Amino acid sequence: MTPPLDLSRRQFLSAASAAAGAALLAGCAAGAPTGPTPQTLQFWHLLSGGDGVTMSQLLQNVNDAQNDFRIRPTVLAWGTPYYTKLAMAAAGGRAPDVAIMHATRTVGWAPGGLLDPWDLDQLAELGVDSSTFPQPIWDKGAVDGKHYSIALDAHPFIAMFNTDICDTAGVLDSDGKLTETSSPEEFLDQLREIGGAADGHALSYGYLGDGAQMWRLFYTLYCQHGIAMELPEGGKAVMDKDAAIESLSYMRTLLDGEIAATQADYGTAVAEFATGKSGMLFTGVWELRTMQNAELPFDATMIPTLYGTAAAYADSHSFVLPRQASADAHRRDLTYQFVADMLKGSFGWAEAGHIPAFLPVTESAEYAELVPQAHYADAAQHVVYDPTAWFTGSGSNFQGEFGAAVQNVLLSGDDPAAAIDRFESRVNTFLKQPNPADPEGTSRS
Template sequence: MPPSLVVSELSRRRLLAWALRAGAAVAFSGCEGSKSKESTRPGVITLRFWTGFTGGDGAYIKKIVEDFNAATPRVEVKMTTYMWLDLFQKLAGAVISGQSPDIAVMHVDDIPTNAARTLITPIDEVARALGLQESDYTSRMVWQGGLYRGKRYGIPLDMHPLGLFYNKTVLRKAGLDPEKPPRTGDEYMAALEQLKGHGIQGHWVSPFLFTGTFQFETLLWQFGGDLFDPEGTRATFDSDAGVQAMTWMVDLVKKGYSPANVAQDADYLALQNGRNAFNWNGIWQINALKEVPNLEWGVAPIPRIGSQQAVWGNSHQFVLPRQPSQDPARQEAARAFLQYMSQRSIDWMKSGQVPVLKSVAESPEFQSLTEQNQLAQQASYIHFPPALAGINDALVLIDRAVSQAVLGKASPADALKAAAAQATQVVQHNRKKYGA
């Protein structure tokens, strides 16, 4: 499963789901799973493993854990699944009470905050023991994503970028080639114009985090901008590049390529129902769309609208929560589990993930996964949220700016300027709170 953990020929790991930003809980259900219980079998080491894989990917991780337990009679992994927000809230209490899990999964933007709060521990030695190195990975960004203040806290499991999902039937009806989705801004606008001529609003712009904010961030990077300055002292998403990105989205509504006031997930449902042609969404939709009867669809890399290739993405990474005491036997058992996950990386990719290890990405097994292979083409230019403690408190303000601009409550420039001013206050406060 995990593309990152390593060694051995299939070598190294992966991880994913999607990060619900503070207070912006969008529906990916999840609730508390059954509590882990220590094994009653003599001589068996029980590892507690916490994840937030509550969707369709949960069945894949569960199967890998079951196979590990069957293959290693002296080590038993007890997996507990929580909704992502619940996982982080419960982790703090578990660490304080001395009941923390042995292994957990987090998104890259959650690692800095939990590292700064000393809820997770540096794992540079574990990475070295597993033989992990940057050259093994498809993206420098995913390798760097596990670092905080020069120390490694996360071992990459996977990546989950945005992709262009398209309805082939709708494209065919509009006279467009269903096997050649647009790759450039000009091609994309030409396709939207042709769809509009056939009474179809081809790209519904969402005013919500899923997936309006991810679209804005993708476009911001494509136009050459960034979310924050390199030092993490101020927000920069209100730059000229940011205004260009937001204006592009708002213009889709103004020019009739998108309806106004799109409801949460309505853009994705419209793709399924043949009411639009394109939907910028995450890899998590791959297996869900396969279950929709009689739907002809495809997925491709996000078109290059701006001056450079870029796409929003995130990564699941393995972390080791802080323990009240160090047990060498348990540490060795944890390394064995992480290595096993690495060896089963291709099985995890079937849940809809994109591999982080070159050996997995280049393998015939992964090449046969048509949809995932399309999105893996974006690996070299995926962008992640910045590695700043408390960053989600600032990122949620981007969601607000997207909502204000897309719904026509403020101009792109005004919405971004107001949000950036508040986000700057947040990151400066966090620098004092967590240390610069």
């Protein structure tokens, strides 16, 4: 049994500060009462829309398959409201049995004791270990040598393409796949061919007012240089300025009004592709259902490797154990069983577009027949996450800060080098600040 949490006033205030420091709002929720068998397990998640419907079906499948427990889901609004309520529930020791977090957010929570680590031996007894996950996805669950999150999926940034338009443009190979390009110039040539066959633009890419969209493409291109940013706590950002400037400049080259619109927001870009006017769309796998519902002739693939190293920006919906004041050993055992059952039954999550993290699912014959999902499944082996820091991750301010620094480069041709300098300066300011969730953190000069 997990020992009770001795919650000091400072720890509680630190958890509250974590919410504020990560752009979270305060909230509170009660835990689940213990009941007779089957036990009711409280599960919090932030999935709505089509993903919410799919998650409900997965939970129903797990409930129907056994009689030991029943899952009671609580769905909270994505981003700020969700992470606030979860942080405060964990700080108060009244958290749900299990919850979904983005893998990129766990590093900011673990130092403050807001999450319990997973027992890897217990997971292994249930058939869940490092051999059943792509290495980069499994590794992302670790913080300071302990595993704090178990990924359900990877949801990468990919390229969808209209197969009719691309066939007319002559850029498909004999298997109907997009002809491989391996340099920035080759890809530009390919896009110009696609544009000649499209009623609208060759490429749909929305970015206006959307730091996440700008960051997803930028960091994909940046990491294709075979590098990653490092954000050492209390230090300064380690960034290859030349690669950063080259990546940002290439993004601006795409937005020339012919290849892609000079100004487009996310919704406009999705609509352009969904109505068959453009040949390609840079987006996340979460838009798969949108295109299927549009009855569009399309396929999908990783964004082409233009700088030598395959890379796909992604995050992962992951299972975490929010800290409870007194975790019941039996309920915790059932929680482990629930997570194992969800991973093994995640084919339905693949149907919704996400790449299941559990390899026995993606390596199955059934998954190989799932198109276009099987055509971008390799992205799971090449995922790159936000640089590790307490202030990065989905729903944080980090990506918004990037967008604020670079949007005018894309919009009006500002100097890319100056924009990267602005971004670096802002990141270094964050690095001087302590993790608000860490009760041992102190200000740094």
